Amino acid sequence: MGIKLLVDIQPLLRRRTGVGNYIFYLLRELLNDARVEDVVGVSGWRFYQRDELMSLLFSNATSCPSPDKGRLGGVFLLRHIPYLRQIRGAVQALRLKLEWARYHDYVFWGGNYTLPRLHGLKSIVTVYDFSHLHYPEFHPADRVKFLKAHLPGVMVRASAVAVISEATREDLYATLGKTVKLPPVFVVSPAAADSVVREGVRERYALPPQFILSVGTLEPRKNVARLLEAYKQLEPALQAAWPLLLVGDSGWLTQTLAATLAQESHVRWIGYVPDADMTGLYQAAGVFAYVSLFEGFGMPVLEAMTNGVPVLTSNSSSLPEVAGGAAILVNPLSVDDIADSLRTLLLDDDLRLALKALGVARANQFSWQVSASHFLDCCETIR
Known part of the structure; x- marks a missing residue:
């Protein structure tokens, strides 16, 4: 039976x-x-x-x-x-x-x-x-x-x-x-979910030629405030070349952060995106940043690697386990560490290519x- x-x-x-x-x-x-x-x-x-x-x-x-x-x-x-x-x-x-x-x-x-x-x-x-x-x-x-x-x-x-x-x-x-x-x-x-690329994602969300993507509900645990502070440490020319796009529903205790995001010229909060469009967003991104303070797994990291996006993520909780050596790990409590590692990743084409290959191989293990x-x-x- x-x-x-x-x-x-x-x-x-x-x-x-x-x-x-x-x-x-x-x-x-x-x-x-x-x-x-x-x-x-x-x-x-x-x-x-x-x-x-x-x-x-x-x-x-x-x-x-x-x-x-x-x-x-x-x-x-x-x-x-x-x-x-x-x-x-x-x-x-x-x-x-x-x-x-x-x-x-x-x-x-x-x-x-x-x-x-x-x-x-x-x-x-x-x-x-x-x-x-x-x-x-x-x-x-x-x-x-x-x-x-x-x-x-x-x-x-x-x-x-x-x-x-x-x-x-x-x-x-x-x-x-x-x-x-x-x-x-x-x-x-x-x-990761099956990758189904929906037509017109780049046009629908007016995506720039290259950008940093971060996915997750806008809530304190996702540590978006520190990611934003680290991004603001980047040189103006680097910010202009690499806008930061945030995807995710509004959570709780985020009113101040939402107001700050609205004032940043190279940062855009798209809000909730349906599953049908997420594969296209991942595949259009040049870098994925996910510096959450605590995760039981961290699905966005796996989704980004599945779609060939080089990943920067936290060195805490389950995230190193998920990354499996295929991502840059940072201290999520250190704005300087996040900024320095993000700058290195954006400026090093060979590093991004290596992480892309490592990430796809790691994602295939799930x-x-x-x-x-x-x-x-x-x-x-x-x-």
């Missing part, structure tokens, strides 16, 4: 970013894996049978697989309800309890730090990072409070834990592992097919 999965697909029912993309691409592989007998999506009270999931995930791979615009708009409104996570979890647990006779032999995958409270449920929870412990000031207060209060209990209830890097696994043992008896922990790394296989190995241990 094959593996049967219940999957919390709530992160897919809104505009996808890191967690949503991870679940999206991994779930697509799981649906097509011969070891999987059935997959059912769960979002609160709603269940999505396998045929519905196939339609949502494959009908238009470049867009958010929400059932309809009205429901998606409702999701955005619901996010502002107090204790929404707890309410959704309780509703989910109730529905599963009522359907227990049918789904008792399924493995539940909670892909976003949470699991329903249901006795006897075989489950895997995915944990991406512990930045809420290391940098609580860089997260919304309600998120930090929720994770601190509930994540230890989730670890106790889980049959297994999936993390996205060795760095996160080590962090898990060093933090919660001191106070909680952990279940088996598996590394299920992400991979695939969603392999990730799905590791995830199913995890499922095999708890069935």
